[in-house]
Amino acid sequence: MNKSKKYGWISVALLVLSVVFIVISLSTRTPADTESSAKKAERVLASRLDILQSFTDKALAADPAEWLDIGRLPSDMVIYRYVDERLQSWVNRFPISNDQLSSGMLFQSFLNPRSALRTPLGELKEDFSFSNIGSKWYLAKKVIQENVTLIVGLEIVNTLDTRSFSGINPRLRIPENHSIQELTNSGGSPVFVGGQPQFKILYNSLSSTPPVSMPYLWLALAFFLTAALFFLLAEPSAKNLIIELITVLAVLLAFYFSGAKVSVNSGLFSPLLYADGTVLYSLGALILLTLMLVMPIWSIFIARKDLRSFLDRYPLGVFRVLLLLAAAVALVAFSYVAIKSISLNSNINLELYKIKEITWVSVLVYLLLGVLFSCIPMIFTMLQPLTSRLFGFHQDSMSIPNRIGFALAVAIYFVSLTACLGFKKEQSGMEVWANRLAVSRDIGLEMQLRLVEEKIADDPVIASLSVLPNAGAAIRNRIADNYLARVAQEYDLIVSVDGQMDLSLLSGGEYISPGSRFVFKEGSDALVVYIAVFTYYVKNYGPYHIMLQVERKGDWRFRGYASILGETAPGEVLIPPTYAYARYQSRSLLSFRGNFAYPVHMDDELADAVYSKEDTHMKSGGFTHFIYVVAEDESVIVSRRTIAALYYAVSGIFIGLITFLAQTILRPRRRKSVFEKKYFTTRLNAVIMASLILALVSMAALSVYFVYDRHEENRRTLMTEKINSIASSISTRIRGARTTDDLRSNEVLRLIEDVGNNTNSDITLYTPNGMVFMSTAPMVFERNMMDSRMDGEAYRNIMLLTSRYYIQKESVAQNKFYSMYAPLVGEDGNIIAIICAPYTDDTYDFETNVVNHGISILSIFIFLLLFAILMTRRVLDGMFLPLLQIGRKMEDANLDSLEYIQYDKEDEISSLVNAYNRMVTDLSESSRQLAEAERDKAWSGMARQVAHEIKNPLTPMKLQIQRIMRLKDRGDSAWKEKFDEVSKMLLDHINILTETANEFSTFAKLYTEEPTEINIGELVQEELAMFSGHEDITFDYMGLDDAVVMAPKPQLARVFVNLINNAVQALDEFDGGRVMVSLRHSVKDGYYDIVFEDNGPGVLPENTDKLFTPNFTTKTGGSGLGLAISRSILQKCGASISYSKSFALGGACFTILYPKNK
Structure with a gap:
């Protein structure tokens, strides 16, 4: 199959694929067809539940006295195992704070005393039911076997999942424009499990899902465009x-x-x-x-x-x-x-x-x-x-220098343009941050303070406590428990009574609103402080005062679960840890954050740089500083490390390499001969290139692996030291505690908050049963952002394997982090709690740096690899050039074109070159001798041919003349009658001899004329005009008018005349004869087709192979040398001639393939 047909079929196949994907895109989005979605969901659920059942069987067969080990359970499935109604093992977790089976074992959560006393797992039945468990909906059931109870569930909907509009488990493959609701909802289609309806699938008319599946439609468009290109390639x-x-x-x-x-x-x-x-x-x-x-x-x-x-x-x-x-x-x-x-x-x-x-x-x-x-x-x-x-x-x-130049230009263009635009965009973002950082007041907190302010002032308990010495702690607990419970999680509450108050703290403050007792101040460490003085009139004691300070906890935004989940307080700005910022009031540092050492007081040079312009940027100390003047005498500086020039260079190298390799892969290539495909240099280049690639890639991979492994080892050491430090700090301050109940107090809560502040960590305490009961970040558990039950593998290591600490990687809301666990041992040596703290102390994104490092190494290595390949090829080409020359010259060698090889070096190749040159000398001499012998033989044959051609007509001429002479000698009057007949015959034979002499004369003059530039179309038309006297024959010319070639004009004209004359002679006995000559571009690149056709009888099939053989002719007269000489002339011009049957006229068709003038 030729390329045209192949490309045509490819085009048709791609077009069919395009149509198929269009149909699929339409069929996958049927807005109101909830019935088919329900049927599909039933099939998927049946498969998922079969998997869950296999794990359930393993759990039932396991020893109930051992920790449950059933292999890797899919993340959307949960299995809890209870022994005698006590949770003994669990794999994955339900998002609930109470996972007991009966209400008799309930206790109120310390995190939320107002939580409902409900046991959702105890309400499950032994058949699957669609149940709401925390923030998720499950198909869950209870499995009972003797004293073992299993609670198994398959996640259906996660109401907190923001990845999709409906929160449906993506493994169920339900369309995005559908939602899952309870059976009580009207409309929709029910989904059956085990013959019972469980929930409904409804079409969400409010969703903004398009009516077609866009990915399939884009694929259809891609196939269509590719089909169009192949259609054009076909023709x-x-x-x-x-x-x-x-x-x-x-x-x-x-x-x-x-x-x-x-x-x-x-x-x-x-x-x-x-x-x-x-x-x-x-x-x-x-x-x-x-x-x-x-x-x-x-x-x-x-x-x-x-x-x-x-x-x-x-x-x-x-x-x-x-x-x-x-x-x-x-x-x-x-x-x-x-x-x-x-x-x-x-x-x-x-x-x-x-x-x-x-x-x-x-x-x-x-x-x-x-x-x-x-x-x-x-x-x-x-x-x-x-x-x-x-x-x-x-x-x-597409030469190598031009490819390199283009790749370099593209790399510089992309890197410079994206860097400039990215910096401009970053400046806009910095401006937004600066404006928000300039506002440090917490409006939400101020509203809460205004709501509880009068209640605190009228509280009789606080009034009574205010007269007692050292009553600050008791008053603080009263305020925290009754009025500012939520605020106490984010702010430190400090209470001072008469004799302990520092009224100077009020100076410089600003009242949050008219008539309020609270004053807003911002400390030099960027911490927000609200201060109020309350006066109580106590009977028999007189007026007493207390000072309440509500102070932002330090670094809470950049530690623990808040930094993992990206949570901030209302009005706060979450700035990535890679940035630092400072606020200045005039020249004095007001607040700061981050890892840049801002000056406490601006010098003249810095102040001039900051306040001379409203918005600017500068570089110093390896940092880039974005400067914004937010008020007349107030400025905000946001800083980050300056991007090193190496990163720009690596990006440019990467883009340049991709561009160069793409050009190299897509550039047109000439087809190599079999000889070239088997070049020794090709194999050697391949071996060297493979060795270099293997070596360089291995070095890069090992380098990245070593750096990553060393960092992981160092990080694990830091995590070990940190969890041990946290555990030690808590243990030393709870001496005497024997049970978990001894830890359920505000003093312990303040203790872990203090340890958390000192270690920059969130700390969570779990009971020996694995349930959370105290945390410095309770909101993440109350909102089900974190599971209330600890990870099962961590529990097994701490409680069953009695590990001193355990560290593992976990994930929350697609965010991965390390969790550190350690046991908290009581006075009698029993574990009374399990400490957990997330590790968030990485000061920079190491994974990103590892990737940057790896890409940098690979890019530079590939660049060096290409350079090494080019140098290797140059050296190898120089080494093997003589061998290549020998190979090519031997491949193209003939006795007329033997060439010597110039090689001046003395090495292993020189002997081969010398041997080749000696062979050329010997062959040249042999070819000279052979040429002389062949010339002698040719002239001998030519003489015999000439003698034969002359002898053939001379014999009948001699016989006829002798016959007339005999008749005349006998006096026979008939000789006069025969004279005219013999004279005509003699003239015919003389013409034959003349034509024969002309043919040999032409043959003798072959190759002696120099080629010149001629217009081949004009030459054909001139020769056709010479035959215009044949009125019974029509001559036609079709073709190009500006086709120019290099040829010896007289000889090429003789070729055309010979072909036209042959056609005319073939039409002598035909009426309505027609000769047509066509000149066109050949399908073979760089050639013209010159086609001579007639409507004569053509050539018999058995004679086609003899057409160009000397002395062969189908005419009654002629030497049979015309076509042989014509082919010889054309071959010397780099052309060729062939014969075929004419499809247009039905007669002979001679086609000349002639090279174009370059």
């Missing part, structure tokens, strides 16, 4: 180019305008992902506009040869050059607009050195830009023949 003509472009642009425009009408949650068309006006209304629109630019250039590039042959007829060369250059400039301009728009109007990161912010969308944008820039080499490839013809400028756009 790259100007006609097919127009058809393809009209179709493609129509589809893209339809897709573009329909995309503006789809819903918000429609993938690439979502304006939430990216939007910039009505034209670039989404990332999908940008992709389609890019394809509208790319597809015409790709298509024109494919059909460039046929298009060039058409356009070459018109003198528009300079205009075409300018048009192509304008297209290249337009592509670069469009890329600039696209990069700028994406960088400034979306959260899509295009700065490759910020690895952590790279997403699949970033990769998609870079692929899109790569497709766009792939058009530029194509444009310069199409420019080559024009610049060569118009300006004499010859340049291969």
